[in-house]
Amino acid sequence: MQTITTLQAVYNALDHVKDPEIPVLSVLELGMITDVRIDLEGVHIKMIPTFSACPAINVIKENITNAVERELQMPAFVTVDKEVNWNSNRLTESAKEKLRNYGIAPPARHEGEVNLDMLIKADCPHCGSENTYLRSPFGSALCRALHVCRQCGMMFEQFKPLS
Amino acid sequence: MQIQQALPELLIKIADDELIIGHRNSEWTGLGPVMEEDIAFSSMAQDKIGHAWAIYRILQEHFEGQDPDQFAFMRDAAAYKCCHLVEMPIGAYEFSLMRHFLFDHAETARYQSFSQSSFTPLQQLAGKIKGELKYHTLHADAWILQLCKAGEESRQRMQGALDDCFQLAGGIFEPGKEEALLISENIYPGEQALYQQWLSTISPVIEKAGLIMPQMTAPVYGGRQGQHTQYLQQLLNEMGEVFRLDPEATW
Numbered sequence: 001m002q003t004i005t006t007l008q009a010v011y012n013a014l015d016h017v018k019d020p021e022i023p024v025l026s027v028l029e030l031g032m033i034t035d036v037r038i039d040l041e042g043v044h045i046k047m048i049p050t051f052s053a054c055p056a057i058n059v060i061k062e063n064i065t066n067a068v069e070r071e072l073q074m075p076a077f078v079t080v081d082k083e084v085n086w087n088s089n090r091l092t093e094s095a096k097e098k099l100r101n102y103g104i105a106p107p108a109r110h111e112g113e114v115n116l117d118m119l120i121k122a123d124c125p126h127c128g129s130e131n132t133y134l135r136s137p138f139g140s141a142l143c144r145a146l147h148v149c150r151q152c153g154m155m156f157e158q159f160k161p162l163s
Numbered sequence: 164m165q166i167q168q169a170l171p172e173l174l175i176k177i178a179d180d181e182l183i184i185g186h187r188n189s190e191w192t193g194l195g196p197v198m199e200e201d202i203a204f205s206s207m208a209q210d211k212i213g214h215a216w217a218i219y220r221i222l223q224e225h226f227e228g229q230d231p232d233q234f235a236f237m238r239d240a241a242a243y244k245c246c247h248l249v250e251m252p253i254g255a256y257e258f259s260l261m262r263h264f265l266f267d268h269a270e271t272a273r274y275q276s277f278s279q280s281s282f283t284p285l286q287q288l289a290g291k292i293k294g295e296l297k298y299h300t301l302h303a304d305a306w307i308l309q310l311c312k313a314g315e316e317s318r319q320r321m322q323g324a325l326d327d328c329f330q331l332a333g334g335i336f337e338p339g340k341e342e343a344l345l346i347s348e349n350i351y352p353g354e355q356a357l358y359q360q361w362l363s364t365i366s367p368v369i370e371k372a373g374l375i376m377p378q379m380t381a382p383v384y385g386g387r388q389g390q391h392t393q394y395l396q397q398l399l400n401e402m403g404e405v406f407r408l409d410p411e412a413t414w
Contacts, residue, residue: 052291053213085291119301136199137298138206146199162294
């Protein structure tokens with residue numbers, strides 16, 4: 001039982017680590033954590049970046065280490081998991097809801113492959129309209145694309161679907 | 164040649180292409196013709212340099228290679244294995260755009276083939292990069308089509324850019340002496356197969372855009388053997404200027 005409680009405590013700590021570029025989402029909600037293991041040395045956490053060139057990866061690693069060590073008073077070892085690739089289906093439903101409320105359109109669920117339609121389509125997070133168009137596949141961060149809503153006239157960002 | 168020598172040769176040329184085109188893309192930061200293009204080329208630069216870094220890491224971890232930063236910044240020009248296409252200055256916007264179109268479709272063909280590679284680190288990396296590249300080719304295709312239909316001057320300039328880039332792009336697929344072994348070991352299908360795959364993906368876009376596809380009569384080889392244009396040394400001087408002030412510094 002002790003181990004179960006402690007694992008739960010690690011997950012609680014991880015839920016306190018927010019993405020520096022989308023501060024409403026934790027690394028857990030983003031699906032960035034692939035494995036948590038506890039042994040005599042401390043806590044071993046495996047994580048994955050959303051995009052391979054994500055410049056925030058080292059900051060996030062440090063934030064995870066600090067949060068776990070602070071909250072659990074145990075050494076934490078965070079490594080990048082090379083066996084698992086992040087894809088946008090790893091975002092939890094609650095994460096998608098939070099993204100929408102934050103003004104970013106969440107990615108649609110894909111069936112293993114992202115097709116062109118899926119890249120182009122995004123519902124407006126402000127008015128909910130489907131009448132939008134892709135302005136540019138690149139936005140203010142590697143994980144975002146720029147869209148425009150024809151209905152309400154707002155420009156908005158979409159968290160890109162990725163397979 | 165042993166596979167332990169053949170694999171690094173393949174990895175170095177791919178990573179060097181990405182590092183150098185990444186640097187060239189970054190030269191559009193602040194200069195893009197419209198804000199979205201400024202952001203797009205800057206984002207693609209970030210992606211390319213990230214991909215190069217990931218491959219330099221594979222070299223370091225599996226082939227006793229150097230630290231990725233040292234390897235990226237401290238080599239002599241002749242030790243770089245990039246093709247001439249990526250070395251060329253950014254030129255006018257249509258040149259950079261056409262280079263990006265031709266290069267990213269080639270890169271996509273390469274990583275698609277790597278997703279079947281018998282070399283696990285490359286196969287794992289391919290899974291990650293393939294999805295990201297969709298945004299690069301989507302961007303390239305959209306602008307090629309749009310600009311080719313934006314009037315006669317625009318179409319002519321795009322045709323000129325295609326003619327200027329095409330033989331250079333042939334250099335991406337310069338055959339290497341390591342190839343036969345890499346093919347037989349199922350590392351990847353070889354340059355000729357990738358070239359055919361590339362042609363079959365760019366042709367429909369070129370046709371739809373109303374451009375005339377040039378003949379590949381004189382592909383520009385030499386880059387894979389360390390022979391480069393004058394532009395590479397100039398680029399390396401600029402790229403490594405700050406790093407070389409203090410190569411031991413930590414950031």
